[in-house]
Amino acid sequence: MSQLFRDHLEAVSPLTDKEFEYILSHFRFKKLKKHAYLVQEDEYVKYEYFVLKGCLRAFVGDGDTGKEFIFQFGVEDWWITDREAFFQGSKASINISCLEDCELLGITLTDREKLGEELWKYEHFMQVKANLGYISLQKRLQMMIIGNAKDRYEQFIRQYPHLINRIPKTYIASYLGVSRETLSRLYKD
Amino acid sequence: MSQLFRDHLEAVSPLTDKEFEYILSHFRFKKLKKHAYLVQEDEYVKYEYFVLKGCLRAFVGDGDTGKEFIFQFGVEDWWITDREAFFQGSKASINISCLEDCELLGITLTDREKLGEELWKYEHFMQVKANLGYISLQKRLQMMIIGNAKDRYEQFIRQYPHLINRIPKTYIASYLGVSRETLSRLYKD
DNA sequence: AAAACAAAGTGACAATTGTCCTTTGGACGG
DNA sequence: CCGTCCAAAGGACAATTGTCACTTTGTTTT
Helix, strand or coil, X not given: CCHHHHHHHHCCCCCCHHHHXXXXXXXXXXXXXXXXXXXXXXXXXXXXXXXXXXXXXXXXXXXXXXXXEEEEEEEXXXXXXXXXXXXXXXXXXXXXXXXXXXXXXXXXXXXXHHHHHHCHHHHHHHHHXXXXXXXXXXXXXXXXXXCCHHHHHHHHHHHCHHHCCCCCXXXXXXXXXXXXXXXXXXXXX | CCHHHHHHHHCCXXXXXHHHHHHHCCCEEEEECCCCEEECCCCECCEEEEEEECEXXXXXXXXXXXXXXXXXXXXXXXXXXXXXXXXXXXXXXXXXXXXXXEEEEEEEHHHHHHHHXXXXXXXXXXXXXXXXXXXXXXXXXXXXXXXXXXXXXXXHHHHCCCCCCCCCHHHHHHHHCCCHHHHHHHCCC
């Protein structure tokens, strides 16, 4: 079950069995049902999570207009949390909820830092992952600004073909920053 | 002159004189005149740069429409490069050019990795910086999607008051993802 | 199987922003 | 000191997308 996690870590640097067991011992397993919240606005964020199974959405709700914007989906093999709140020990400004039943591995900031100090490979892993994350966010930003609604949707299909029929269109629209109606009109032809 | 750089590194972890000298010895000093290119599309990106002095813009030009979008400005105390090309050893997909005469410190990927292996503090520094970068990109993305042109401009003023009169409005418009004309209309009242 | 609910498609209209074009004013070089 | 260049402002109109209201389809519950 944690093989997925091990493969994920080893994509950056190979680990001995002992190292992997040691890393894993700092994580806590968590199960959540569909519609449950993993992170709620205004509450502290104690963990950063690796998704073993299921699908989640991280979103902000704009209080004034009632609009919602989805930052990120999390499916198997992805990390998810409110990074800002997690690192700064502040209250969450976003929500994360489950679109399906989920299984996660969570680590606290203290353990994360401890692991990084004890095991160079883990510090390195976090460095590499953060940089890859930055690169993909930058690509997304570029698409949001340069592309129109159609370009964005087409790119989404290309990038995440397996999510199209797994995630309700309403949420995909929100992720792409367009209204549900506009998205709906894009693929009628 | 390199005090700025030392302070920047020490904001994450304090360094001994020896450590700092060692880190600095891996960087190459570079001077560029206004309008010069630091990175050009389709060329390899050998360095990641820390800005000691001056101001740069990182942008993509959309070949078809002739539109330009500015990802990032770089001023004193900021890092700048085409991250994707730098890490993957691939050709740049963006351009970086100088809006003013500039002074930079550059490091190659090989030296960056070497430093990270030899000095845990440097690996840690990179990890922390990458995560902070991710957080600020995410905030920018949120603003781009939820906010209208006016919100975005007002947030820019709040966040970078010192850049408003340093950078031509055309470029600020491009950074905010609006046309120069629209931006122009926002602050007539 | 029927009722209740959530998701998706559609039409009409409004609002925001982009595009094109002209004008003004300041900076810089010969 | 004049001419050239470029940044910026603004008007007119078009295009894209959002909003609201309603219909249709599909899914879950009892």
